[in-house]
Amino acid sequence: MKVLVTGANGQLGFDVVKRLKKSRIELLGTDRNTLNLSNKEQVKRVIREYKPDVVIHCAAYTAVDKAEDEKELCREVNVLGTRYVAEACKEIDAKMVYISTDYVFDGEGDKPFEVVDKPNPINYYGQTKYEGELEVQNYLDKYFIIRISWVFGSHGNNFVKTMLRLGKDREQLSVVSDQIGSPTYTYDLAELLIKIIQSDKFGIYHATNEGVCSWYEFACEIFKQAGMDVKVKSIKTEDYHTKAIRPKNSVLKKNHVELYKLSNTWQDALNHFFEEISNKS
């Protein structure tokens, strides 16, 4: 099996490449220099020439707040770029994995969002990721759309690393407690993706670590596990202004198919993350 990974230098792409190498699966990791999603010809040429059996499309425009000001670029990368990847997969009959997000939903209500629930994005990034899903579905039959949320891993920037950085300089941090979701650990997700690409059970999946928390609870657990004495103050979304609106309820229901479940709780995943970063240093 040959696998092409987009966004190989991103948080998730990096761990996916690492995991594929561990399984000795032949792969080509691409970044914005070697496969720029804004460059239709390059996207198609690189995929056509490498002729992978599977493309794991991890690259995306991910700056959620900045996207509200850079709409054109965000659309170009997340919608058109995804279309080019899907078109190329169609040409060579490759499977495509498209990584999507909880932000396709509006976060209303108190029930976890099911795979079959109708998306209704409330920010521009979410809108483009949803349109990316539609591009994939429009061009392909052999696709996996994997919706994830609150991503963290040892490579790149994320909430965990931000908390650790801020916690070093401050005694107290304010974190919102009225947005809930489930963290997704890139190490665990990469493990799951290895299984997924070897199957033919195509469709849309929700794949986060087990358990639900608020950002406030996530922050408290980070400092507890890091052994850092930082006071975390719970605040409301309305007291923390961001350019893009965030869904209040980001919980994704995922027990529809046991095969594709990440079995670790988010707390266990966080524990593993700390082991991983301590082994690195």
Ligand SMILES: NC(=O)c1ccc[n+]([C@@H]2O[C@H](COP(=O)([O-])OP(=O)(O)OC[C@H]3O[C@@H](n4cnc5c(N)ncnc54)[C@H](OP(=O)(O)O)[C@@H]3O)[C@@H](O)[C@H]2O)c1
């Ligand atoms: N982070 C989250 O909390 C979260 C939540 C839900 C879903 N997701 C989805 O999960 C996937 C992986 O996210 P992540 O956290 O790994 O994001 P990330 O760390 O921001 O990585 C995204 C990668 O895409 C690359 N990229 C951006 N524009 C590109 C272009 N025009 N051509 C080629 N590559 C380009 C970036 O390259 P540069 O480094 O050069 O900019 C980066 O390496 C994305 O599809 C994202 O939408 C993320």
